[in-house]
Structure formats: structure tokens, C-alpha cells
Amino acid sequence: xxxxxxILFLLTLSLGIGYFAKNIRRVIRNIKLGxxxxxxxxxxxxxxxxLLIALGQSKMVVRPVSxxxxxxxxxxxxxxxxxxxxxxIDGVLGTHRVFSFMGEFYGFLIGxxxxxxxxxxxxxxxxxxxxxALKIKRFWKPxxxxxxxxDADFILYFEMVLMTLFLIMNATDGHFQEMNNGNIISQYVAxxxxxxxxxxxxxxxxxxWWLHIIGILVFLNYLYFSKHLHILLAFPNVYFxxxxxxxxFQNLESVTNEVKLMMDPTADPYATPAExxxxxVKFGASDVMDLSRIQLLNAYTCTECGRCTSECPANQTGKKxxxxxxxxxxxxxxxxxxxxxxxxxxxxxxxxxxxDDYISRExxxxxxxxxxxxxxxxxxxxxxxxxxxxxxxxVMEQSAAPNELNVIMTNIENNAAPWPFNQMDRANWINxx
Amino acid sequence: xxxxLKVPTMAEYLAxxxxxEVLFWVGCAGSFDDRAKKITKAFAKLLNHAKVDFAVLGTxxxxxxxxxxxxxxxxxxxxxxxxxxxxxxxYEVKKxxxxxxxxxxxxxxxxxxxxxxxxxxxxxxxLKTLLEEGRLKVEGGKFKGKRITYHDPCYLGRANNEYExxxxxxxxxxxxxxxxxxxxxxxxxCGAGGAQMFKEPEKGDKDINLERTEDAMETQPAIxxxxxxxxxxxMTDGVKAKEQxxxxxVLDVAEMIAHAADL
Numbered sequence: 112x113x114x115x116x117x118i119l120f121l122l123t124l125s126l127g128i129g130y131f132a133k134n135i136r137r138v139i140r141n142i143k144l145g146x147x148x149x150x151x152x153x154x155x156x157x158x159x160x161x162l163l164i165a166l167g168q169s170k171m172v173v174r175p176v177s178x179x180x181x182x183x184x185x186x187x188x189x190x191x192x193x194x195x196x197x198x199x200i201d202g203v204l205g206t207h208r209v210f211s212f213m214g215e216f217y218g219f220l221i222g223x224x225x226x227x228x229x230x231x232x233x234x235x236x237x238x239x240x241x242x243x244a245l246k247i248k249r250f251w252k253p254x255x256x257x258x259x260x261x262d263a264d265f266i267l268y269f270e271m272v273l274m275t276l277f278l279i280m281n282a283t284d285g286h287f288q289e290m291n292n293g294n295i296i297s298q299y300v301a302x303x304x305x306x307x308x309x310x311x312x313x314x315x316x317x318x319x320w321w322l323h324i325i326g327i328l329v330f331l332n333y334l335y336f337s338k339h340l341h342i343l344l345a346f347p348n349v350y351f352x353x354x355x356x357x358x359x360f361q362n363l364e365s366v367t368n369e370v371k372l373m374m375d376p377t378a379d380p381y382a383t384p385a386e387x388x389x390x391x392v393k394f395g396a397s398d399v400m401d402l403s404r405i406q407l408l409n410a411y412t413c414t415e416c417g418r419c420t421s422e423c424p425a426n427q428t429g430k431k432x433x434x435x436x437x438x439x440x441x442x443x444x445x446x447x448x449x450x451x452x453x454x455x456x457x458x459x460x461x462x463x464x465x466x467d468d469y470i471s472r473e474x475x476x477x478x479x480x481x482x483x484x485x486x487x488x489x490x491x492x493x494x495x496x497x498x499x500x501x502x503x504x505x506v507m508e509q510s511a512a513p514n515e516l517n518v519i520m521t522n523i524e525n526n527a528a529p530w531p532f533n534q535m536d537r538a539n540w541i542n543x544x
Numbered sequence: 545x546x547x548x549l550k551v552p553t554m555a556e557y558l559a560x561x562x563x564x565e566v567l568f569w570v571g572c573a574g575s576f577d578d579r580a581k582k583i584t585k586a587f588a589k590l591l592n593h594a595k596v597d598f599a600v601l602g603t604x605x606x607x608x609x610x611x612x613x614x615x616x617x618x619x620x621x622x623x624x625x626x627x628x629x630x631x632x633x634x635y636e637v638k639k640x641x642x643x644x645x646x647x648x649x650x651x652x653x654x655x656x657x658x659x660x661x662x663x664x665x666x667x668x669x670x671l672k673t674l675l676e677e678g679r680l681k682v683e684g685g686k687f688k689g690k691r692i693t694y695h696d697p698c699y700l701g702r703a704n705n706e707y708e709x710x711x712x713x714x715x716x717x718x719x720x721x722x723x724x725x726x727x728x729x730x731x732x733x734c735g736a737g738g739a740q741m742f743k744e745p746e747k748g749d750k751d752i753n754l755e756r757t758e759d760a761m762e763t764q765p766a767i768x769x770x771x772x773x774x775x776x777x778x779m780t781d782g783v784k785a786k787e788q789x790x791x792x793x794v795l796d797v798a799e800m801i802a803h804a805a806d807l
Contacts, residue, residue, distance in 0.1 A: 173730075358703025359653035363618045367658065370622040395616065424733040424756075429749030477746040480614050480738030481698040486729055502616030515743035516615045523620060527606030528572040529742055537570070538602035540581045541551045541588075 113205075120202035120324075127328030134335035138411055141449040144458075145404035152354035160491070165349040170489040174418070177241070180234040184270070187231035188342065191224045191277065198324050208287060218292030225281065225296040232274045239267045249417030252426075254436040259415055262337045269333070273326050280319035283312045341414035345490040348412040351405045352491030357482045360499060365392045366507075395503030398464040399445045402497060409492040410442035419484035419494055425477040432477035434484035434494035440469035441497060466501055475501050476513055549588050553602040554635045564599040566670070567637045569651065571644035572607050573773035579780065580643075580773035586802035587643050587667050593807055594680040598641075604631050608650040615739040622658065625650075629660035639663045641670040643798065645699035645772045646737075652704070666700055668710040668771050668797050675716065684718030685804035692719040693765040694797075695756065695779060696731035697772035710771045710797045717804055722763040732756050734778035741774050757782025761792070768794045 163169045168185060172178035200209045211217050242250045242263060250263070281287055282300035294301070304312060334340050341348075372378050396402050399410075419434035420426050426433050444465045452458050466472075478498045485493050505511045512520070519529035527534045557564055568591065573580040591598050609624030632640075640662050642648050652664035665673075674680035694714060700706050707728045714721050726732045735745065735752030745751055757779060760768045768783070770776045773796075780794045795803075 356649075356653050356704050358649040358699050360613060362622065362654060362657050366618045366622050370619065370626055373623070374626055394618065422730065424735060424752045425746070425748070427732075428745075428752050428755050430746045431748075432746070473746050476743075477748075478738050479698070479733045479735060479740050479752065481733035482702040483698075483730070483733065486702050499614070499616065502614075503618055504616075506616035507619060512615060512617070513743050516739055519739070519742040520612055520615065520617050520620055523607045523609070523612055523624065527624070528576060529607060529611050530572065530576055532576045534606060535603050537575045537605055538551075538553070538600065540570075540575060540584055541549055541600075543581070 117203060117205050123325060123328065124199065124202070127325075127331060131328075131332050131335070134332070137449060137453075138335065138340070140452075141445050142404050142407045142411065144400050144445070144448065145402050145407040146400075148403045148405055150351060156354055157350045157352075160352060160354075161346055161350050164352075164489070164491060165346045168489070173487075173489075177238075180237060183227070183230045183234045184238075187227040187234075187274075191227055191231070191274075192327075193220070194224055194277070195324070195327060198320070202324065208284075211287075211290065215292070218290070221281070221287075221293035222295045225278065225293070228274045228277050229296055232271060235267050235270045235274070239264070239271075242267075249421040252417065252420060252433055252435070254433055254439055255415070255417070259338065259439065262339075263415070265333070266337060266339050269326070269330050273323065273330065276319045276323040276326060280316055280323055283307075283316040283319065285309060285312055285316075338413065338415045341412050341490060344408065344412040348408055349491045351408060353485075353493055353496075357485055361496070363394065363503070365394065393504070394507035395505070396497070396500035397466040397504045397508070399441060399448055400458075401504070402441065402465075402500060406441070406493070406497055406500075407445055409494075409497075410438050410445060412490055413438035413442065413492055414490075415439060416489070418487040418489065419492070422483040422487040424479055424481060424483065430474075430477040431471065432474040434498075437470060437474070437494045437497050438492060441465065444469050466504065470501065472505065472511070475505065478502075549585065550592050551588055552599045554599045554604070554637075555602070557599050558635060563636065563638075565597040566639045566641050566665075567632075567635075568598050568600050569608075569640050569642035569644075569647050570600055570605060571642060571647045571773070573777075574643050575605070577773060577777070579777060583643055583773060583776070583796040583799055586796065586799040586807070589802050589807040590671065590674075590680065590798060590805075593802075593805065594674050596674070596679070601631065601635075608647045610646040610650045611739040611742060613650070613654070614737070621654075625655055625658045625660070629655060629658055632660055632662065637662055639665070641665045641667055643667045643773065643796070645697040645703075646774070649699040649703050666704075666706060666709070666771065668700075668713055669706060671798065671801065672709045672712055675713070680801075681805070682713060682716040682801050683804060685806070687767070687800055687804055688718045690719050690766045691722055691764060692717075692767045692769050693722050693724055693760050693763040694727075694769045694771075695724070695734065695760065695775055696728055697770065697775045698731070698733050698737050700771055701731055702729055710769070713797050713801060714769055717800060719767075722765060724759040724763055726759055732759060734772075734775040736774035736778045741777070751782075751785075753778035753782040754785060757786055757788075761786065761788065765792060767800070768792060769797050769800060770794060771797055 168182050171181050197210050201207060241247050278297055278300050281294060281297035283304055288294055288301050393401060399407060415435055417435050423434055448458055451461055475498055480495060482495060485495050522529050522531050526532060570584055574584040606628060607624055608628060609621035613621035640651055645666060648664055648666045671680065675682055692714060694710055696707060711721065732755065733752060734756050768779050770779060776794055776796060783789055783792050783794055
């Protein structure tokens with residue numbers, strides 16, 4: 112019977128990790144529904160970006176207040192989770208604070224964890240106040256109503272509870288407090304429990320210990336259902352981020368082939384397609400399967416911070432377009448497609464698509480392609496590329512551009528300028544006074 | 545004051561079996577828009593003044609395809625690009641300078657994959673090189689000490705990471721350069737990019753150019769300096785709408801340098 116806690120622990124751990132792994136496999140399968148992309152450019156530069164932008168949080172501090180607090184929470188998350196290693200070993204082997212033999216160094220470790228835990232707790236409370244008391248505008252945009260709003264608050268509550276449990280666990284651990292090594296914060300918390308008997312202290316300590324590890328496992332599994340996947344996906348996402356000049360939009364290869372054929376005087380316009388030649392491709396994107404895998408990874412990575420939306424000129428002037436919503440819609444639709452596949456084995460048409468059912472044309476046409484959203488994203492998400500791909504679908508597959516744009520396109524075709532001036536008059540400015 | 549402009553074409557150069565140092569890509573706005581033509585001329589005057597051996601394509605130039613591409617018409621863009629590349633490669637063009645950040649971005653970034661690789665410079669970058677090489681002198685003149693704010697064109701700034709060249713030139717004009725609260729990588733778009741120039745904006749509660757003009761007005765400038773013919777139009781419209789025409793001028797950096805030198 113003495114092994115019961117160990118067995119329970121192992122069971123909890125494998126359940127927690129197993130279910131998470133299952134959902135991560137689902138994420139990977141869904142991302143693979145997107146188009147394959149060639150990842151070009153220097154790998155060294157990509158790793159450098161991971162180091163600076165993801166690990167180093169370089170783009171977070173563009174906004175110093177939220178940036179610095181985010182770094183605290185991030186460091187807290189990474190560093191305090193070292194403690195999980197000890198918890199797991201203790202849980203499996205039935206030991207207690209297995210690393211405490213390290214003496215001074217152990218104290219140093221736990222001491223920094225405790226300090227960070229308090230800092231994280233403060234930061235998370237400030238984050239909550241920014242959302243709910245200061246009501247910072249980007250957290251109250253229309254796309255944040257309902258689940259996204261609750262999701263954001265849940266994550267903050269989770270972190271508050273986990274940090275509190277960690278401190279209580281240390282404070283009620285008589286053995287640890289007696290060591291008086293690293294309990295820099297918890298010694299004060301211990302004072303609150305001074306009237307408790309040793310037995311109740313032990314009970315509280317065990318409860319906090321169990322709730323802490325269960326909380327961590329629940330949180331891990333919550334990630335998939337929330338906007339919080341960025342804590343994992345930010346790293347691959349930054350790695351796959353665009354390396355070329357932000358102004359360089361991708362040239363569609365399928366179009367290049369067509370245009371080359373059109374401009375080739377030896378091409379036979381009546382030739383039947385060669386045997387085994389590919390089926391005609393779809394130009395642009397109307398649903399998630401038309402997007403690239405990197406764009407879909409972008410969608411799962413987005414944590415809905417809204418920095419993109421708050422820098423977007425269209426959004427700031429009251430237009431419907433919100434780059435954050437583009438990412439949220441893409442993920443929602445991808446999840447819907449994923450559930451469809453879970454149910455039917457393969458995707459069965461549901462009469463819906465990303466265009467119109469999620470993202471309206473009005474949003475797409477409001478974009479000035481200014482790259483402010485791309486610049487603002489702390490984890491190298493590119494909402495602009497999705498907007499462009501969908502515009503391409505509207506124009507090249509549906510001929511559904513706004514009429515004024517049809518006029519300029521006709522002008523460019525006819526007289527090589529967006530305005531109806533004669534190409535022969537191009538150099539007139541030279542002699543005009 | 546001004547002599548007649550000497551603006552030879554590539555065809556004329558070819559007839560003499562010569563290659564100019566640089567091709568001046570004028571762009572559609574620079575060729576046809578009355579306001580933008582002034583920028584084109586100011587820049588051509590500066591090129592003449594600095595004795596730069598340059599040529600234009602003249603009637604052989606055509607739209608780079610930028611507005612078509614950003615409107616989603618990749619076909620039209622690539623048709624334009626391929627035709628332009630044929631012309632440019634036919635003349636064995638190596639180096640291009642342009643007064644339009646949209647042409648600059650497209651020629652520089654999107655043409656190489658389609659077979660057109662050139663050294664492409666924005667005119668503020670080119671002027672800065674002339675300055676450094678001692679071929680052009682930039683002095684304060686009538687702008688000395690004036691309060692000036694510079695609006696970053698998206699396709700020069702964020703899109704191509706060039707924030708310094710235009711500012712460097714303005715500093716040489718000995719102006720009092722004041723930055724807007726949103727500038728450089730966080731500069732607000734004027735509202736014209738992505739083919740928005742050519743259509744009515746979507747429903748909203750404000751036009752983007754007004755928002756940007758307000759940013760500029762906060763700095764109480766005598767002049768809003770720009771580096772893009774479209775930004776210029778948007779900001780000029782904004783200043784008009786705010787009834788600030790008597791107080792605020794919108795000028796291209798090249799125009800300012802040309803005026804300062806009394807060209």
C-alpha cells in the first residue's frame with residue numbers, strides 16, 4: 112500500500128502527458144493540411160532569430176511595460192519549471208526534495224524560484240488589472256468577446272493559483288523550513304500557518320504539492336484549447352519567420368509558369384496538356400487548406416495580444432479589419448476542419464470556408480499592406496500574407512475586386528499606368544514648364 | 545534661375561553606344577500626376593546639377609505592377625514585370641534610382657526572381673551617396689532652422705528598413721527635425737498603400753491620412769517632408785482637409801534640397 116502515491120502519481124503524469132501528446136499530434140496533422148513550403152534562407156539567421164526574438168524576447172520590449180512584465184512571467188515559467196523535475200522524481204520514487212542534498216546550491220535555486228514566483232504573481236495581477244480595470248483598448252476589440260476574453264483571464268488565474276500553491280507548498284514544508292536554506296519568501300508565508308499542528312501542516316503541504324503538479328498538467332493540457340500555445344510554438348514559428356525584406360511579397364510560381372508560356376512566341380496555344388501534367392492550380396486562398404503550413408503554424412502560435420491590431424492603420428481608423436482576427440479566424444476554421452476530419456476520416460465538404468464564413472471581403476480590402484502588423488508581432492507572425500493570398504483568390508479566381516481596382520487594373524493592362532494616360536505621354540514632364 | 549532639364553532616354557544612349565551611370569525610374573505618379581511631376585523634376589535638376597550621367601526609359605517605361613500585385617492580381621503584376629525586365633535587360637541596366645518607394649520595393653525585391661536583378665536605390669539613398677562622394681552639396685538655405693517632421697513611407701521604412709538616408713539629408717539642410725510620436729518602424733501608414741490610393745476606403749470612422757496628418761500637426765511643423773509621391777498626395781489632402789495649407793507645406797526631400805540650392 113505504501114506504493115499507492117507513487118502509482119497514482121505515475122498514472123496522473125502519464126494521463127497528463129499522454130492527452131497533451133494526442134492533441135499536439137492533432138495540431139501537427141492540422142498544420143500539415145496546409146501547402147508545403149520551401150524554407151529558404153540561411154539556417155544560421157533563423158537560429159539567430161530564435162535566440163533573439165523568441166528566447167531573447169527582443170520584440171516584446173518595444174512596449175517596455177508589458178514587455179518587461181512578460182519577461183518576468185516568461186523567466187518565471189522557464190526557471191520555476193526546473194522544480195517540476197524534482198517534483199516528478201519525488202513523485203515517482205517517493206522521495207522528498209531529492210535535490211536538497213545539494214545544500215547551499217539547492218537553497219540558491221529554490222530561493223530564486225520563490226523570488227520569481229512572487230514577481231510572477233505581481234506581474235500576473237498587473238496583467239489582469241490592465242485587461243479588466245484599465246481596460247486597455249486592444250483587449251476589448253470585437254474579436255475578443257466571449258471565449259477569447261475568458262481564455263485570457265483563465266490563464267492569468269491559473270498562473271496566480273500555481274504560484275500561490277508553490278509558495279504554500281514550501282511554507283508548510285516543515286523539513287524545508289527547518290533547513291532554512293532558500294525559503295526567502297516562504298518563511299514569511301510560514302508565519303500564517305504557525306498555529307497549525309504538524310499533521311495539518313503536512314496535509315496542507317501534500318495537498319499543495321499534489322495540486323501544484325496536477326495544476327501544471329492541467330495547464331499543459333489547457334494550452335491546446337487556448338490561445339496560450341505560443342509558449343511552445345513561438346520557437347518554431349520564429350524559426351520559420353520571413354527572412355527577406357518585409358516589402359518582398361512572394362511571387363506565385365504557378366503564375367510565373369503561365370506568364371512565361373504567354374510570352375513565349377513558340378508556345379502552341381492549342382497544345383493539349385502533356386500527359387501526367389498537374390491539374391490546374393487554384394490561385395490564392397479561400398480556405399485554410401490553400402494556405403501554407405507556415406501560415407497555419409502562425410495561426411496556432413497567435414496568443415491574441417493584439418499588438419498587430421493596435422498598430423494597424425485600418426483598425427485604428429475604425430475599419431473592420433483586425434490582423435489579430437485574421438489569425439484567430441484562420442485557427443478557428445482550421446480547428447473546424449480538423450474536427451470534421453476527426454469525425455469523417457477525411458475532410459467532407461461542410462459548405463463553409465475561411466473566406467466569407469470567417470473573414471469578410473470588407474476586412475481584406477481595408478488593408479494598406481503597410482506591414483505594421485508584421486513589424487508589431489513579437490513572434491514573427493505574418494497576417495499580411497494571409498490577407499494577400501485571399502485577395503489573390505478574390506481577384507484571380509472570382510474577378511471580385513472592388514470596381515475602382517478593376518479600373519486601375521484595366522488601365523495598367525491598356526496603357527501601362529493605373530491612370531488612363533497614354534504611355535506615349537510618359538516623358539512629357541521633361542518639356543513641361 | 546533654372547536651365548532647361550537635360551533628361552536623355554536610354555534609347556538615345558544606346559544610339560550613341562553608351563551606358564549611363566544610372567537609370568532614373570520615374571514611375572507612373574512621377575510621370576503623370578501633376579504634384580508628383582514636380583518631385584520628378586526637382587530630382588532631375590539635382591541629377592543635372594551633380595552632373596550625374598543618367599537616363600530615363602521615357603515612353604518605354606511602364607507600371608512596375610505594384611498596385612496590381614497588392615490588389616491581388618498576380619497575373620497582371622508578373623506580365624508587367626516580365627515586360628519591364630525585357631526592356632531593362634535589353635538595355636543592360638545595372639543600376640536604378642527611383643523617387644517612388646513602391647517602384648523601389650518592387651524593382652528591388654520582387655523582380656530578381658523573375659529574372660531582373662539590378663542595384664536599386666531610392667532617391668534619398670542616391671542623394672546621400674552623391675553627398676558623401678562630394679558630388680552634391682546640401683546646405684540649409686531657406687530651410688535653415690525650420691521645424692520639419694518627416695513621414696516614413698511604409699515601403700521605404702518598414703518594408704526595406706531605410707529610415708536614415710532621408711533624415712540624414714534633412715539634417716544637412718540644417719532644419720529642426722522633429723519626430724512624430726509614431727515614427728520609423730512604428731510610423732503610421734498614410735493610407736495609400738496596397739492599392740488603397742485608387743479606391744475609396746472601407747467604412748470606418750476616419751480616413752487614415754487624417755489620422756496621420758494629426759500626428760504630423762502635433763509636432764507643429766512648417767513642412768511635412770515625405771519621400772513618396774503617394775504619401776505626398778495623402779498628406780497634402782490631409783493638410784487641406786485640416787485647413788492648414790497656409791501653415792504647413794508638404795514637400796519631398798528632393799524638392800527641399802533643390803529649393804535650398806535655388807535650382
